[in-house]
Amino acid sequence: MTTCGEFLVQQLQAWGVDTVFGIPGVHTVELYRGLPGSGIRHVTPRHEQGAGFMADGYARVTGKPGVCFIITGPGMTNILTAMGQAYADSIPMLVISSVNQRARLGSGNGYLHELPDQRAMVAGVSAFSHTLLDVEQLHEVLARAFAVFEGARPRPVHIELPLDIITAPADHLRLQARPVVARPTPPGEQIRQAAALLHGARAPLLLLGGGCVEAVDVARALAEALDAPTALTINAKGLLPAGHPLLLGSNQSLPPVRELAAQADVVLAIGTELGETDYDVVFDGGFQLGGQLIRIDIDAEQLQRNQRPHLAIHSDARQAMAALLDVLPARTAPGSGSQRAATACRRLAEGFADWGHYRALFERVLQVLPEARFVGDSTQTVYSGNHLVDLPAPRRWFNSSTGYGTLGYALPAAIGAKLAEPSRPVICLVGDGGLQFSLAELASAVEARLGIVILLWNNQGYGEIKRYMLERDITPLGVDIFTPDFVAIARGFGCQAHRAESLAHLGRLLQEAPEDRPLLIDIHQAPPFAP
CATH class of the missing domain: 3.40.50.1220 (TPP-binding domain)
Structure with missing residues (x-):
């Protein structure tokens, strides 16, 4: 018997899906039954938010939807922030989740991972959120999702499958051609x-x-x-x-x-x-x-x-x-x-005259890696680069300072970007505060053997927020946070890691960056990083 979950994988592959991001759980294992041998690569993040950010980075590079398999309940609440960033920046993302059996929906009886209304919770960060109540609806709802991705303003779509639908027979379903949706033409x-x-x-x-x-x-x-x-x-x-x-x-x-x-x-x-x-x-x-x-x-x-x-x-x-x-x-x-x-x-x-250290930083990176793609968090190198850096082609500079403005985006999104185009160098621009939001994804990058470069701008806290508070005569609180030894931590994860002492040293580290594992370069903002 072919189950609905197995057929779903076949249909996604037929429509060009080659990568899925997700963390298996007891409520999604039946979605995974069809993945081995399918030709679709599965990438395991260390948190569902990481899955969403990886899918986001993949989608920004390829223009195709990033696809996630997510468990019901905590898995969906974890990915909401990533969906919020993708929604704000018009990024195509297909989030497929489980949900409790149809007879248990909205019962309030305390079943595992139960939420009062998971679909309604996700609706605010998606073009639409749909509960699949009948196997016969599968083609229609997938076609609606791809119509959003290809024919309208692209945004996340959420499809949840009750546990008894995932395992329901689907032998009678046949693969269908991907729908072609014409975009609106100008009058x-x-x-x-x-x-x-x-x-x-x-x-x-x-x-x-x-x-x-x-x-x-x-x-x-x-x-x-x-x-x-x-x-x-x-x-x-x-x-x-x-x-x-x-x-x-x-x-x-x-x-x-x-x-x-x-x-x-x-x-x-x-x-x-x-x-x-x-x-x-x-x-x-x-x-x-x-x-x-x-x-x-x-x-x-x-x-x-x-x-x-x-x-x-x-x-x-x-x-x-x-x-x-x-x-x-x-x-x-x-x-x-x-x-x-x-x-x-x-x-x-003339207005950027005081930003010479940022300009020199980007010039050195591009001197060594002229084809690099930059994926950033909300951090000072990103804020300055948004103004200073211009590149010869699109899809090579994106970050989470736009739209939703979340932290923790850069590392998992850089992983997704590298998976999307392995041949292009990827520079992850992140601060010491933002990196701690998703530090565990270093393990995902090592596991996937990805040679990304993590350029860590380290000011020992939330430096931009501290400045913002001081400018408004607010006593800084909660911004001078404990800063760990990132070099030691990265090495513990299996990464190569060094502290850059100068621009010349940075250039040498970039030239020697490994291709099969991440390189973390810790740059201390104070004293000012200079040639």
Whole structure:
């Protein structure tokens, strides 16, 4: 007999799933019956939150949904934070969990792992949460999940299977082809209106978000056709390569870019929430648009959030940008976009004058590992790198400082990123406080034989929060935490680990990084890390 759990594995593999993250438990072992020999790799984190962050990192690199098998009850409560981060950053994630037998749902009798309503609890961090009450529903609910991932704004989806459904007969089910879902196309009249506004603009500005990462070619062509200075959200880094004459970086919270936004007569925003963690990290409400706003987004509701548009176009980003390029008249005279961008960038560089140690750090890393991907937590190297670092392609810089803003993300997400593309170096940017949230995942990386580099920025506590408290005349409390010997701990897990004494030493450590296990490099912030 083929059970529903076994058939589920077969159907997922047929739809391109090659990796599953999960911790087996008594309520999920029947989901695991079909995994051996299936061709799907199983990765065991040390905590279900780690499973979710690994799936997140995998999804950001591949564009495919990261898949998790999670036990009912504590497994689901553990993964909620990871789902919250993925939800905020529009990351596709498929969380498949068990739940108590159908006859016991909502009973309140104290069965193992019982929750009053697990589905409702998860609904707030997912595009939808569904309880599979009949084997016959399996294809339909999976198709709905992949419709979210491929045809709408991607976000986590949760499907829970009661224990008696997991083991129910499914011999009569047949594998089905993966559904093809067309993304929304832009209305021609709205595209013509947008093209007319943009063609007549004297000082256009282009704002590109993570919704554009699958359309690098048309995004760059559009920026150049408009001759528009271009700002990228953190998740859009690389859409314009480092050194591009129109690139403003990810500096929308800083005065030079804010002034361009206020002076622009037409602003085109594509695939971006225009949200706080990209446009107002100083939390003063100072990002204001002075001209007409054109918004393009795959999420119709998002078109009306944060900044109200003059023209709202509900569309897939690639299709809309390609349509605009088709109808935009050719420029008859050179524009001023590059000059405006260069002026802003010079002023930005002056403002970053005191960040030389951060700039030198990233320059040394990229000198040794020019193809590196950076996966970060909420930590000072990430905050500075969000402003300083530009890369030649997208999907090479992402972190949890955006959206939900959780700690503990970097290490497991870096594991997922390395599994997704083993040939590319992965740098995990993490602080000593954040690393302690998910330190046990060092064991997962060693077990999977992953050669990631963990760049630990060590200021012996929650340094950024301490500074925030002092600036507001609040006596620091709870921020000067005990800091363990990370080098000794990492070596105990089987990692290679060293403390970097200088940039030159850091470069040598990076050059000698092992390919089959993690390398932890402990960098003490004080005294200032210098060449």
